Amino acid sequence: MTTTSIKVIETPLVLFTLRRADDAVILGHRLSEWCGHAPTMEEDMALANMGLDLLGQARSLYSYAAETEDGGHDEDDLAYLRDAPQFQNLLLLEQPNGDFAVTIVRQFLYAAYVDPWWRAMMASTDPTLAAIAAKAEKETAYHLRHAAEWLIRLGDGTAESHRRAQEALDQLWPYVGEMFEPGDEAGLVAAGIAADPAALRPAFDATVASVLDQATLRPPASAWAQRGGRQGRHSEHLGFLLAEMQHLQRSHPGAMW
């Protein structure tokens, strides 16, 4: 293992798998930043538990991407030895934790999208992706319920928690559109390997409408979408995140626990 960045042979299936692994590892890392800082002990453990689920999903996906690529890389190489432009996670997931409302809204929007996505992926014609999906969909179902309960509590709570929840929602809403774009994955959708993201939008909209209503929060009116994550064009935040996440492996190549 070296400290220099690797070059991945990005076939459509490798790229598809890497993107979802990047989603999981980046959000998992963000949640790990809360460890020891959450508002209550129970929530500290909840955020760490959800982060652990996401890291587990990332490991399965990176391992499968490495196996499919067959380029001599392993899960650690893919997580630690690629630079920001090679990461193709959703922009939403790299956004900083902000206050607790930002973290909860980010978790809610992602879970509301990815829980039905994983459920659809259980029918993938790719048996490994279908197997990973069968575990992930139960985990994300718990994440969705947890984030939704918090969002309702914050939105329908005090004037201050309501204000912060609404601000977080308005701030993160532009990152929603990117989740449902087919991008360059139409071939995998046609082959039954990938779920069609556009078909999942109605389920997402219904979940969001129901939860925001209970939370007394106003659905953002703008449909404008910030794009770029799936093409490797990121906000400035990802570089800082990777600098921390990859530091040890870059400084001490091949270091193991």
Added chain:
Amino acid sequence: MVAARDVVTSLRDRAWAAAAEVTDPEVPVLTIADLGVLRDVTETPDGVEVLITPTYSGCAAMGVIAIEVELALARAGIPGRVRTVLTPAWTTDWMSEDGRRKLLEYGIAPPGKGSGRRALFGTDEVACPRCGSDDTAVLAEFGSTSCKALWRCRTCREPFDYFKCH
């Protein structure tokens, strides 16, 4: 007349028995056979291959369990290796009746049956493992490990772990 296979324990059976003794490092009263984590043992040209499956994607115990299985095989003098399989996906429905009883005696409420979404998100009615009361309430959905939630009994006032449906 007794067939030879009934008398001579096969390599596979000996390997299964050795692997089945391994306990979950986070719930030490349960063996990996009780949990349903131990899926299969197959004979190979060099010995055996033991198949295990993770409970949760990020279960931190899987690495330790794999090492413990290798050590158990070594102690039994059986050459073998461990392989992790993802399919079919583990569910709490695979937990044995014996496993459920041991969990309860240990003070952990066993998971409800039926791994469908209704079981995951239906009405949670969890009896207190200490006093048996049904008057209980959830304190935290995410507990001390991935597989547990923290509950409280309103009758005996004791907090307890609940092994979540999965």
